[in-house]
Amino acid sequence: MMRNALRNEHGSALILALLVLTGISLFGISLALTTITDRNIAKYDRESMEALHAAEAGIARAKRAIQDRNVTFGDDDGDGLPDFRIADSLAWGGAFEIFGESDVPSSGSAGGYSADIIQITSIGRSKGAYRSVLSEIRHDSFLKYARFVQATGVSYGCGAVLSGEVYSGGSIGLPSGCSSTEKVTFLEMVAAVNGISNLSEGIFHKGYNDSATVVDLQASVDFDMIRKKADGSCSECDCDGFGRIGIYMDDDPLGIGTNGTINLSLFDFQFEDPGSGDTVVTYNGAFVMDATTGNPLLRDDYNGIIFFEGDGFVRGTADGVAGRALTIWATDDIFIEGDIITGYTGFDPVTRLPNGTGFPVNIGLVASDYVYIGAVNRIAQIDAVLMAVNSNWRVWDTSLGAHPAAPIGNYDLDQDGIVGESPVNHDPNVGAGWDEVITAANRNDTWVLNINGPIITYNGGSAYPWNAGSVLSAASGPTRRYNYDLDVTDYPPPCFPVPLNLWVDHAWAEIYDVEN
Structure with a gap:
């Protein structure tokens, strides 16, 4: 009986040992399979990220080609809208295919470039992975500029304040020697193709670019x-x-x-x-x-x-x-x-x-x-x-006599919403400025030109005779006031031109992410 009992115990121990060894073996196999799977997933994740990188590189290539107007529009899909295709490979092995399409047909000479929005689809590839990205770009606006000059430089005097963006296809000149309270102030972005002089004399609230891209008016x-x-x-x-x-x-x-x-x-x-x-x-x-x-x-x-x-x-x-x-x-x-x-x-x-x-x-x-x-009045x-x-x-007509003195009455010469400030309207400084009550005594010497809106030109402009020597010597306040219209970009004049080679991002989305 004792030998039989020992034999049974030995048999049970052997079975238990076999079960333990089997469990360890299965765990090892599972661990190996998990490691292989993780390695494959990591490999695909890496290739997928490379494919996304290729797709985004394609979007960047298309945007640059559109900005430089180097794409040829056709109608590849036959839907009546101008479109184009670009395909290329990247140095590290990825590749992309681009399909771009304007949102409206154009009867003008600019073709697809004159559309409001261009939609770009880019498919990026890396080995077995594909990623697809959709981007929409739209024209930027001339209306954002308080002053836009295509071909020449512009300059400003001490104390000038610009509330809209400024662009010069030449250079922007700032004065030297302005006091700390009279530095030229730019509330929005400033861009010049050929530099900005006396940068220390300017206050740039939204920054500046002194080597900007040419915008073709x-x-x-x-x-x-x-x-x-x-x-x-x-x-x-x-x-x-x-x-x-x-x-x-x-x-x-x-x-x-x-x-x-x-x-x-x-x-x-x-x-x-x-x-x-x-x-x-x-x-x-x-x-x-x-x-x-x-x-x-x-x-x-x-x-x-x-x-x-x-x-x-x-x-x-x-x-x-x-x-x-x-x-x-x-x-x-x-x-x-x-x-x-x-x-x-x-x-x-x-x-x-x-x-x-x-x-x-x-x-x-x-x-x-x-x-x-x-031949507008002297107050215009x-x-x-x-x-x-x-x-x-x-x-x-730049002769002083071509511009009649303004009728007698109360005015808002500084456009601050207060009519008839007297004896001064506190513009540009408190305690100084024009008398906004125009009488027979002051009407001949009161010259104020208010332009409320962006000024967009090929080259420079002139306000003369509002800045004639005799006018300035008799002036009690500013004779030229250029005021940017803050709502003009939200409520633009209809069919107002847009810069064909200036675009901004409108939308971005990833369409899908699948393995081939």
């Missing part, structure tokens, strides 16, 4: 395309999705001649036609006719363009029923024949008078050559974006 403006949008002869004649036809002055739709002076105050964009019940556009009480239908121009069909062949002339107030964003184009010069004052689109439905509600109204003036200030206000594509802005 002239290539960004297509008068032929806008002419077609004005007369309704294109397939896509809207501006930012609104309207289908503009006002083409060669057809004399306003009854003032093909090159007559437009008075913005005489527009009514809210007139309800009693015959049809439609809301139509009128000018000086008469219907503005739609050249494509022969009927009164419907408010919702109007795209906001006014187009002059040759010289264009404009003045007046755009507010209330006359308040609408407009872009006025001229294939030669634009003449500002009086104050241009903008307000809001809102109005009282009973009195039909402006009531300060609704959207801000912004006016764009785009001249192929010069934007001229005509211009609420508009000035763009001179091939020249600049200046005063047509």
Whole structure:
């Protein structure tokens, strides 16, 4: 019995030992398999990250090619939208394939570059891994610039304050020797292609770039395309999705001649036609006719363009029923024949008078050559974006006698919302400045030019005679005030040109991440 018991115990121990050895063996196999699996996962993760790197490199390559305008647009997928393809390999072994497409067809000479948004899809590859990235880029805006000069430098005096961005295709000159309280202050980004002198005299709140990329103004403006949008002869004649036809002055739709002076105050964009019940556009009480239908121009069909062949002339107030964003184009010069004052689109439905509600109204003036200030009063206000594509802005008649003294009354010369400050308006310093109550005694010596909006030109401009020696010697305050319009980028003039070689990121997303 004892031997049998010992034999059973030995057998049990042997079985237990075998079970332990089997468990250890299985654990070792499991550990080996886990290590192999982890190694494969790590290998794929590395290849996947390399594929993502390749895809993003493709996006960067496409953006650079678009900015440099080095892509050839076609219609590879046959959907009527300009598109392009790029494929390339990278030095470390990855590769990418790009498909880019503009969001709207273009009838202009710029082709796909004139689209609002270009969508870029990039597929990156590394060994067995693929990653796909989608990026959307959109045009940046000329309207962000308080001052844009394509071909020459600009300079500023002590105490100048710029509230919008500044760009110079040449250099930017700052004065030397300014006191600590009179340094030139830039509230937004500053960019110059050929450097900034006396950097220590400037305060740059958003930084600066003194070797900036050239922004091409002239290539960004297509008068032929806008002419077609004005007369309704294109397939896509809207501006930012609104309207289908503009006002083409060669057809004399306003009854003032093909090159007559437009008075913005005489527009009514809210007139309800009693015959049809439609809301139509009128000018000086008469219907503005739609050249494509022969009927009164419907408010919702109007795209906001006014187009002059040759010289264009404009003045007046755009507010209330006359308040609408407009872009006025001229294939030669634009003449500002009086104050241009903008307000809001809102109005009282009973009195039909402006009531300060609704959207801000912004006016764009785009001249192929010069934007001229005509025989305006010595106190003048211009609420508009000035763009001179091939020249600049200046005063047509620079003789002092060409500009009448302002009528007697109360003014807001410093645009601070307070009318009739007297005896001084505390501009530029407390206790100094103009008397805003204009009388027979001071009206001849009061010269104040307020331009409220971006100024975009090919080369420099001139405010003379507002800076004539005799004017400055008799002045009690600033004679030229350039004020950036802070809402102009949010409520832009319709179909206002955009810089074709200046883009910003709009959206980014990864589409998928799969192994081949």
